[in-house]
Amino acid sequence: MYKSEQLAYNIKQLIENGSLKANEKLPSLRDQVDRSGLSLMTVLNAYQELESQGLIYSIEKSGYFVAGIFSPLIPSNPNPTVALNAKVKINSLVFKYLKSIQPSEVVPLGSAFPNHQLLNPPKLIQIMGQLTRNRQNFEQNNNLPPGNFELRKLIAQRYCMQGIPTQPDDIVITSGCLDALNLSLQALTKAGDYILLQETIFYGAWQIAERLGLKVVTIPEHPQEGFDIEAFEQAIQTYPIKVCWFMLNCHNPIGFTVNEKIKFQIAKLLHEYQIYLIEDDVYEELFYRGTKPLSMKYFDQHNLVLHCSSFSKTLGSTFRIGWVYAGKFSEHIQHLQLMSTISANTLMQNALVEFISNHHYEKHLRVLRRNLEKNKRIFFEYFKKNLPAGCEIHNYAGGYFLWLTLPSHISSMTLYEHLIQQNIGVAPSQLFNVQHAQKNHLRINCSFAWTKEIEMAVKQLIKYMSKLQN
The missing domain is CATH 1.10.10.10 (Winged helix-like DNA-binding domain superfamily/Winged helix DNA-binding domain)
Structure with missing residues (x-):
């Protein structure tokens, strides 16, 4: 050491x-x-x-x-072993859940997006309004795959600022991060291939695996580090893994960020076993203090990492523009894109070029990070004071989610089903873990200002948790 x-x-x-x-x-x-x-x-x-x-x-x-919101442990796994999920079935559950939290009257504590009042910057909307007056800004040809050159150039510059050599041709613009992840997985796999996921992960990964007919191997989270490097090595030694899909910065739903030493070890094992990694880094800009955490692309010396991200979590779902650092897979991904989404919104690509190149984006990010940190701290302090005995809060410096552990006999799905009848949305752990080994966890979106409506919703959540506990 x-x-x-x-x-x-x-x-x-x-x-x-x-x-x-x-x-x-x-x-x-x-x-x-x-x-x-x-x-x-x-x-x-x-x-x-x-x-x-x-x-x-x-x-x-x-x-x-x-740090005032340090949480040293994530939920411990009662059976920390590598697992094979030969046939994933989760899409129906996710569809039903997303439809249930869609109505405007539902308090969106289960939403995956930050509070829209913190997003949709007025300057960007103003730029879009100005661009709509010029028909040339709707010209599609310049924005077909791989996307607007000037936007790709600006994204490439942001990689270079983190010490990742990047050219505009390495980047393919997509319709959001999920589109980038979807295209990347299609480019690297075929039905029946083995892929490796973290045991608890964003439900979109499970949905795409189900749609593509992939066999999913999972590794448990490490109780201190977030990522279990020993389980990772065991998995790639045991199964013919073709591709990994990991979220290592501001992990959704738990929230941890994996340290650089482990990221370096992951990169070393990827090279040793010649396995590709699709990195879901959609929350990369939502760190609170210090410097932005490094992506796996920084440690990738052998072009094995496809890095995917988006502006949707920083600017709003309206601005659903994402990208993939595709490198040598750029042309293949463009071919797939032309058979599906065709291209990302032309006007939005043009607007982002002006917004980013005039330094409005960095100013917006600074304000957004401060607000997210402040709002999350208020939620954390309230839960810390009021959660019933036997509950734990897992809180990390970044993002806008809290991950709650309930007593083992309480099902978070039961809690969700009750609360949605009261127009309160929460995200149960069954959405993120197909094995349902952890049925007693909740993801809470803490990006909202602490209003009377939010306070009443949180009180209802805690009240029903206490009732189930008795």
Whole structure:
């Protein structure tokens, strides 16, 4: 273990055992150098690693502090083994669920999207309004696959800023991230192939696997790190895995971000076993403090990672423009795209070019992150004070979801079915885990301002949880 890793581990232990309290200031870099006898660079590397894990945060000219919403554990798996799901059947359940939370009167605590009041920036809407007055902005030819060149160029520049060499031709613009993920999986697999998923994962992954007739192998989450690297290696040694589909930054639904050391190990094993990875990184911009977590594409030296993301979680579902860093698969994905969605919305692509190139996007992201962090903290504090005994909150520095663990005898599906009758939506764990090994978890969307309506909905949730517990 490197000296910086040892120092980071020691500080992490102090946070986990409560020796360092939430929002407590850490020794300055110079003070830590004097205390530890390590070099300034070693201490800085340790602090930056802790910051990337969401354990600490920095304030300019003030120093480093312990994160106030740290949650050290994710739900432990009672049977932490690799599992094969030869025939996935979940689409009907997801369809019924999404239809049930669709009405406008439903309090959207089960929604996958952030509060629309934080999205749809007025400047972007203004730009779109201006562009609609010029017929040339509806010209389709320049926006057919692989998509608007200027937009691909801007996205490529954002990769380069993170140290990922990228050309516009590496990027294919899609109609949202799910479209990018769908096209990527179609490009890499055929019916009957084995793919590897995290055991608890965004339900879209299960739906696409069901539609394509794929055999799904799952690996459990690691109770401390989020990603179980040993289970990953066991799975790829046991089954002829063709492709992995992972979410490693602001994981949906649990919320953890996997650290860089594990990401490096994943990349090494992908190369050793020659397995492709489709990375679902739709929440990549929704970190709270410090620098943006690195994607797996950063660690990919052998063109085995297809990185998928979107503007829909930062700008709103109206602006459903996504992309895939397709590299050598770019042309294949474009062929598939021309047989399905054809292309992403032309006007929106043009509007995004102007919005991003004039630096409006970065300003919007800064405001969005602050609001999401503030709103999530309010939800967390309320749940912490009011949840009945036997419940746990799993909370991580990023995104806008809380993952709740209920007592083992309570079914989150039962809770959802009761609450939806009261026009309150929540997301039960059965949507994210086809094995239903974990039936007692809920995903809560915490992106909303704390209004009377939200407070009443949360009170109803807690009230019924208490009733089921008795």
